[in-house]
Amino acid sequence: MLLFNVYPAFSNLKYGYIDKAGKYIIEPKFDEAWYFTEGLAAVEVNHKYGYIDKTGRFIIKPKFEAAEPFSEELACVRLDDKYGYIDKTGKFILQPEFNGAQSFSEGLAVAQKGEEYGYIDKTGKSVIEPKFDGAEDFSEGLAKVCIEQKYGYINKTGRILIEPKFDGAEDFSEGWAKIILEDKVGYIDKTGKVIIEPKFHWISVFSEGLACVSIITQ
Incomplete structure (x- = not known):
């Protein structure tokens, strides 16, 4: 949960x-700073990352090479060029053993072994084996994956629900996802059905049922 007042x-x-x-409620003294999530914020000091509370006090001392915001009570960090997950005391819950990793979302997290990406649960168990060229967080039960430079979507069992055929794609939000085909932008639903044909050069986020679009004409 973001603390939007800070x-x-x-x-x-x-x-x-x-x-x-x-x-200023915390004076400028950090080399980099993330938003607060779940009560803590990742900050960088002298090329090391740690976590502070809303008073600016370090709860987890700066010792990591990289750090992500807390999500679902865990944070993804990098130590000795490997990624793992810590709790809010700084204790490793999942040891740094992954070549790459992302924050937990909907109970699963992207984890890279070798050159391929899959998904793990909070025990570190591989739920979806590493087999994708790229992978993103789950959103509304689906996750964007990349196979041979094309994007599609899988469910939480790893089954491909929308075939990888798009040149670009984004997360689902309110049942729709933005997709790109031949440099044109459109929208699909969770069945893969095209809701808005990819004919625009740019589409904003929908708000109150409307979105701003751009069409470049010669």
Whole structure:
């Protein structure tokens, strides 16, 4: 859960945190700073990442080479060039053994072994074996995967529900996903049915049922 009343802000080559009034509640002293999620924020000091609370106090000392925001009570971090997952005390729940990894979403996380991507659960068990050229977080029960430079969608058993045939794709939101075919943008539903034909050069996010579009004419 994001704490929307606290925002990273950049001043004098350092990051701090401001409130909605623009007042610094944590003075700029970090080299990089993420949003707060689940009560903590990842920050960088001297090329190492740790986690602070809303007072700016380090709860987890900076010792990681990279760090993601907390999601579903765990955070993905990199140590000695391998990725693993820690809890809010900084203890490794899943040891750093992956070549690449992403945050947990809907109970699963992308994990890379060798050159291929699959999905693990919070025990570290491989739920979907690494077999994809690329993979993204689950959203609304589906995840975008890449096979031979084409994008499609799988369910949580790893079954392909929408064949990889798109040149680009985004996560599902409210039942629709943005897709790209031959540099044109459209939308599909969860069955793969085209809802909006890919004929636009750009489409904004839908808000209150409407979206802004762009068509480039010669």
